[in-house]
Amino acid sequence: MTETKHGFATRAIHDGQAADPLTGAVNVPIYLTSTYAQEEIGKHKGYEYSRVSNPTRDALEANLASLEGGASAHVFASGMAAITAMVTLLKSGDHVICGENVYGGTPRLFNQVITRYGIEFSYVDTSDLEKVRAAIRPETKLVHIETPTNPLMTLTDIRAVADVCHERGVELAVDNTFMSPYFQRPIELGADIVMHSTTKFLNGHSDGLGGVLVGTKPEHKEAFAFVQKCTGGILSPFECWMVLRGIKTLAVRMKQHDANGRRVAEFLAAHPKVAKVYYPGLATHPQHDLAARQMSGFGALIAFQTGGLEQANAVLKRVKVCTLGESLGGVETLISHPATMTHAAIGAEARANLGITDGLVRISVGIEDVDDILGDLEQALSVL
Numbered sequence: 001m002t003e004t005k006h007g008f009a010t011r012a013i014h015d016g017q018a019a020d021p022l023t024g025a026v027n028v029p030i031y032l033t034s035t036y037a038q039e040e041i042g043k044h045k046g047y048e049y050s051r052v053s054n055p056t057r058d059a060l061e062a063n064l065a066s067l068e069g070g071a072s073a074h075v076f077a078s079g080m081a082a083i084t085a086m087v088t089l090l091k092s093g094d095h096v097i098c099g100e101n102v103y104g105g106t107p108r109l110f111n112q113v114i115t116r117y118g119i120e121f122s123y124v125d126t127s128d129l130e131k132v133r134a135a136i137r138p139e140t141k142l143v144h145i146e147t148p149t150n151p152l153m154t155l156t157d158i159r160a161v162a163d164v165c166h167e168r169g170v171e172l173a174v175d176n177t178f179m180s181p182y183f184q185r186p187i188e189l190g191a192d193i194v195m196h197s198t199t200k201f202l203n204g205h206s207d208g209l210g211g212v213l214v215g216t217k218p219e220h221k222e223a224f225a226f227v228q229k230c231t232g233g234i235l236s237p238f239e240c241w242m243v244l245r246g247i248k249t250l251a252v253r254m255k256q257h258d259a260n261g262r263r264v265a266e267f268l269a270a271h272p273k274v275a276k277v278y279y280p281g282l283a284t285h286p287q288h289d290l291a292a293r294q295m296s297g298f299g300a301l302i303a304f305q306t307g308g309l310e311q312a313n314a315v316l317k318r319v320k321v322c323t324l325g326e327s328l329g330g331v332e333t334l335i336s337h338p339a340t341m342t343h344a345a346i347g348a349e350a351r352a353n354l355g356i357t358d359g360l361v362r363i364s365v366g367i368e369d370v371d372d373i374l375g376d377l378e379q380a381l382s383v384l
């Protein structure tokens with residue numbers, strides 16, 4: 001779609017974003033229009049109606065396709081809207097393998113909505129290649145994974161799973177929300193589709209929702225454009241512009257998220273009251289080697305054990321720089337309690353199976369001065 005000869009930060013700032021041909025505006029204008037004047041029957045400038053296409057959306061889509069190294073990108077009103085659009089590739093009788101610890105909204109959508117249309121789902125520990133291989137059936141069409149997972153930061157070997165999928169004619173979709181294309185590019189490792197909640201690192205400022213599907217084949221481009229037009233769950237021109245604006249600083253933000261993330265993980269690992277830290281950048285992480293091979297940074301997401309519900313609550317009540325809240329990927333440090341927040345709905349049994357205990361705390365390290373984040377955690381943990 002766009003030339004890829006420039007480096008990542010250059011492409012983030014320029015791809016899809018040539019100066020406006022009408023005025024020379026350096027920034028892509030927000031085309032707040034539902035319709036477009038046509039010169040005569042069948043003659044127009046390529047735009048007819050904004051559910052189908054919009055120049056601000058086109059700019060963002062070209063930019064995201066370039067950053068992920070895909071052939072096309074299509075943006076939707078949220079990450080969940082993007083996943084919903086992806087499953088329209090399937091039909092009744094098809095089977096999907098999904099990572100067992102993906103974003104909670106994903107199995108909720110699959111189990112409570114999509115199974116009604118005769119599509120079956122199996123949940124598999126995709127960090128174990130043999131389990132993926134064993135779960136593939138003749139009717140399997142798609143494997144959907146997240147790596148690293150939330151909150152325990154378990155990795156899946158993208159290239160190995162892509163090879164297993166392709167041997168059996170199955171497509172691999174990767175939710176790349178946690179690393180962003182700055183640190184991980186699944187298409188280069190063999191994935192067929194990349195999905196993001198742009199709500200997180202891509203937009204990066206906790207001020208808008210969005211989702212994207214990046215495809216690698218002409219069929220993806222056709223299918224995802226068609227689903228935008230048919231179902232209408234598109235991202236508005238204003239929010240497309242917000243994501244474009246966020247992406248301009250993606251490279252510098254991710255560098256700082258990663259630098260701060262490493263410092264916070266090391267601090268927590270050395271803290272006498274913290275029993276265990278989950279962060280792929282620590283040499284103690286069981287998949288540290290895979291992390292170093294498959295990602296070019298370790299990111300900003302860390303989970304740690306405080307002991308139990310009481311201890312977790314005591315720490316979370318005391319934080320001041322860190323904000324207690326769901327979500328991740330914003331410039332501010334967000335801290336959360338998976339068992340009662342993001343993973344409350346899956347139930348105690350499912351949490352126990354995944355290893356999400358009541359004492360577990362998850363942190364999305366922001367880009368504040370790291371000493372302020374460390375100082376805040378130090379004073380909060382001193383209650384234990």
Ligand SMILES: *Cc1c(COP(=O)(O)O)cnc(C)c1O
Nearest residue numbers: 078079080103177197199209210
């Ligand atoms: C937030 C999130 C989603 C869902 O995206 P929304 O924009 O909230 O709809 C999907 N996957 C992951 C990994 C997420 O973090």
